[in-house]
Amino acid sequence: MEYRKPMIHIAVYNPEKELLEEITAGIEEEGCLYEIAYNEDKDVFDLGWNAAHNSLLGAGIAVKGYHALFQCVHMKKNTPVFLINTKEKKEFRLLGSNAARYVKKIPFKAR
Amino acid sequence: MEYRKPMIHIAVYNPEKELLEEITAGIEEEGCLYEIAYNEDKDVFDLGWNAAHNSLLGAGIAVKGYHALFQCVHMKKNTPVFLINTKEKKEFRLLGSNAARYVKKIPFKAR
Amino acid sequence: MKWIAGVDIGNSTTEVCIGVISEKGSLQFVSSNQTTTTGTKGTQENTIGVIGALEKALHSSRKRVEDLDVILLNEAAPVIGDTAMETITETIITESTMIGHNPSTPGGIGLGTGKIIFIEDLDSVMNQDPYIIVASKMYSYEVIADKVNKARNKINITGVILQADEGVLVYNRLERKLPIIDEVGYIEKIPRGVMASVEVAPPGQSIQTLSNPYGIASLFQLTPEETQRIVPIAKSLVGNRSAVVIKTPKGEVKEKKIDAGFLYIHGPNHSVEANVDDGAEKIMVKLEEVKEIKDIEGQQGTNVGNMLNKMKETLATLTEQRVEQIYIQDLLAVDTTVPVEIQGGIAGETCMEKAVGIAAMVKTHKLPMMRVAEKLQKMTGVHTKIAGVEAVMAVLGAITTPGTKLPIAILDLGGGSTDAALLNENGMVQSIHLAGAGQLVTLLISEELGLKDLYLAEAIKKYPLAKVESLFHIRMENGEIRFYDEPLHPKYYGRVVVMAEEMIPIEGDASMEKIFQIRRESKKKVFIRNAIRALKKIAPKQEVRTIPNVVLVGGSALDFEIPEMILQELSHYKIVSGRGNIRQQEGPRNAVATGLLMHYVGG
């Protein structure tokens, strides 16, 4: 019955710790809030879909091992807003930034 | 898996038909979409809370008999954005308008 | 050791400064304070405020007012200002030609032209003429849609005008689509049988035909003379999402000039007159023609005459003088536009009318500061003396701002007047008082936005704006987003707000950008013009460029953007300017009080 705080929801399963930290750093630098929920083993798309729908802001991130994506409630499950295919740290920082920029309603940063 | 359309969710139980029609007319005149879901007997605050959380827009209306309210996901269950205490038709039209104006992000109309 | 206090009683603010003089005669500043001036400047009520400010300033030194050795009072500039506004155009609709109606949710898209027919009369026609249907709010949207659908099988309908806000509801129930204007309050004023035209633009766009004189001429087959007459209609519809134009036999929209009257500007030898209808620009040019203004009068029996009379009366009461002793010494006129409801409209249409905002400044007889000093001495037991002319003290204080040198000028941006003084290398001071400052800015903001609320306008002047975009976040005027943990009150929702200590919602349709622009324009109109006017008057040979630096002081120098606007403008003249920083710590406040202490020690 409390107010839900406007936070980005991060649903993770067995996440690569370093990369998750890059994501949260990206969000933090943009001045947004996030919460991390540890999940059972699920498809990364399902994680993202649930995360987005659990966020009051409609903004969710999924991290499973080296895989990560940013999803929002308006997109289809299999076509998240951003999907990462590399292990480059920079990309994960960027994913966090852009999730926050989504929430702040400002244009996404390019690579 | 489909896109969810941006609609105002109206959760009703045994609604006074005329008054419900006023609400939907208010929404329609403002150019927004709505969907009506018929519910089991529940507290009108619970209906509103669920409706808001079922709406992609975070905007829900509850109608139970002569009682109606507009709720959004950021408010507490017992303190909806607007609550109607009269049977005046005009008030119900206004409730619909204001729910739509919430979605359109324009100021609410006063009585 | 000697404890001394400098006291500056301004029209709005009383500032004090405390210092100690060592045995060797050197001055050290101790503390300062300020308060709202109690009573009218120069009256004995001032003492309450002065004593209060002194007590607060002395608090940190654990001293009392009685412990002071001397109190130094400024010889207040005997000027006082007032502001007023006068509309100079007036839009009148003769007969009921609607103009400028812009309901928030019209129905459909397109252009329809036809004869006006009320919905109850539909059965009576059988010809092939095009018709526009008018329906009162007595009919529900279902009934109206049904009647229109049925009627279209028999007659040619091209548009609909509704009294209720049901344009979209009716539109959604039409079998074939038509443009619909709704929320037309006084439909009973619409004459039957005349030609009318209804236009609704696509979302996000504005109408293109009814805002073009030749567009209206094409629809109604107007003669060139008739076309000439409908120009104000077309003009007033520019930018609208939707509109109705009704062709009434003698219907016309007039933009009438109000006979605002003449201003008579009296110099020592000759007088100059300025027609208020010609606008502020012309008035200011005329004013410049008179080098030394003795008095300004308004033409008796006219608007401006009454306005100046009222000002003089107010100022006479304030200064306890007779009206005949009140001479207006300077005047600032600024052009503005204000929203006014159009006479004769049928949907509460408004129109932006031209107006002139005026600030006037009166030189009264020397203010009875002597009496204030006596009273203060009686109340505190401290030797109190009038110790320096305001303008001179202000420049003395201002020169404590780092980075300045002689010759130095100050601009004292106050509430009622903009004062300026120049101190040159020989210690000579030249000073001037001009009408128009912070209060006029506030008035302009209030009027241009149609607020009729000076308190809100003052807040708009002082604080940045934001737009409440949801119940938990706002977008500030520089584009930044700010989130709230708890939801905001619904009254703020979707509104433009002033970010004062508390958020204040601004009613009305004006967008954040519109308000932003009006705020900045109002500041420019008053302070940029007055800065240049003032500097010209104090500069040697009117050559503004000869002044190397200008220090901004006074309440309006606290403004978060005025000093920067003046910096931009004066940098064209290679002048350094900026908000003063008196004694490196007071900002633009306390210049006169500081100067009083410096003068006492130095002089």
Add this chain to the structure above:
Amino acid sequence: MKWIAGVDIGNSTTEVCIGVISEKGSLQFVSSNQTTTTGTKGTQENTIGVIGALEKALHSSRKRVEDLDVILLNEAAPVIGDTAMETITETIITESTMIGHNPSTPGGIGLGTGKIIFIEDLDSVMNQDPYIIVASKMYSYEVIADKVNKARNKINITGVILQADEGVLVYNRLERKLPIIDEVGYIEKIPRGVMASVEVAPPGQSIQTLSNPYGIASLFQLTPEETQRIVPIAKSLVGNRSAVVIKTPKGEVKEKKIDAGFLYIHGPNHSVEANVDDGAEKIMVKLEEVKEIKDIEGQQGTNVGNMLNKMKETLATLTEQRVEQIYIQDLLAVDTTVPVEIQGGIAGETCMEKAVGIAAMVKTHKLPMMRVAEKLQKMTGVHTKIAGVEAVMAVLGAITTPGTKLPIAILDLGGGSTDAALLNENGMVQSIHLAGAGQLVTLLISEELGLKDLYLAEAIKKYPLAKVESLFHIRMENGEIRFYDEPLHPKYYGRVVVMAEEMIPIEGDASMEKIFQIRRESKKKVFIRNAIRALKKIAPKQEVRTIPNVVLVGGSALDFEIPEMILQELSHYKIVSGRGNIRQQEGPRNAVATGLLMHYVGG
């Protein structure tokens, strides 16, 4: 029955009109069409476009081009225009005094002043001076925060400068709070040991100290002369959320005037010169001094000289003439400001430099329209003749707009030139061609927004704007919201977009209101000025008021706001004006082609 065609070959657009003449000699209009002009106006390539347009126009009548009895060509006005832009100020930073840096996410709030020290040198100091720490992106935010926290136990740190975008991250890990500026690209350019100041304003506000010359003077204890030199720094920081100022021994920011050169305006008897550095306003005043311009030259070896030479060469090639035969007959200069990266900056700072946009118009020798006619006759077998002067035909066509009367003027708002003609009650026509029209507007929009993309600028000119507020809704420039059923592409997210047939995102930081304003200002600068200039030149005794109505034709009269801007302006002169509606149905198109047919029948 006789089938005739009128053909108007314009610089951009070829318009045609088909009519039949009955046995009794009365003219009836049948159809019309238009296409992009193929090749340069007046060259034989034009015929392809003409034939295409004729075919399309004849299609509805099931006729072929060969079925025509006669083709009437306009005697094209032998004018052609070009546009260019020249910056006239240039900002240079000598040594590395940073100015105007505005990272999107700085850390903390407040003001810090101290000596520059690099994070790797922290251990080497032990004194009590205040320091500002600089850290390269080689250090992670955790390491930086840790080092700063530890160092603060020993030395006095007042601010931080970071290379990476990690201001907030470092800030959140500090034990005691400091202002932090991040995203400073070239930190290696920052000299060690000099004084620097860092300021971060609260969210939604802008800095107040570093944007004030006296503020900087207070921090660095500057002399009046030094204060004078930092005015451009303070000015450039106005409105910033955050800033760094570094005090280097000889560091300075110069706003230099580029020596753009002189324009020489040659009249029949005397010449006048105008300094481009003085800006457009002055150039236009000089231009007005020369009643009949024979040629305009730019000073050789200067920017404007090169610019005009290039224009003349382009125009010579286009018109197949020698450069010596090219005479500039008119020129429109407009003031503008364009964003340019500052030379010597350390974080890619940009500055708005002053620039002058110029449109020039050249009268070439009579265009070889004869050759076009011959070619057309050969290709179609239809008798083709040159049948009327463009300007005269345009007024003839324009008078078919309802609501007009004689004397009537047209303003042909084209791409390269604004043409005007006046037809009086005696059938006399007066006409004029002026430089500057739609292309210059497009250039101004492109340059002021720093787009370097004329295609995008053209779209911004023609269509309204919107802001994409979420993946499923946009807010249009008039405030209306529009929803989409399917999510928009992420590339649009948060962006300002042009609502062309397809949405086009606009890169960069400019807000919708900024772009909106630049769009409208550019249109005003070109078309309002040219409308007045043109009307003055054709009006009897230069008295614009003597013209009762003005019909707007040409491509730029299709613009959704230009006609309304001109209406507003001309209504001050009691002139009716608006977008033309040729033959009550063509809008502002087809005036010349229509006039050709009318002339053929009437003349």
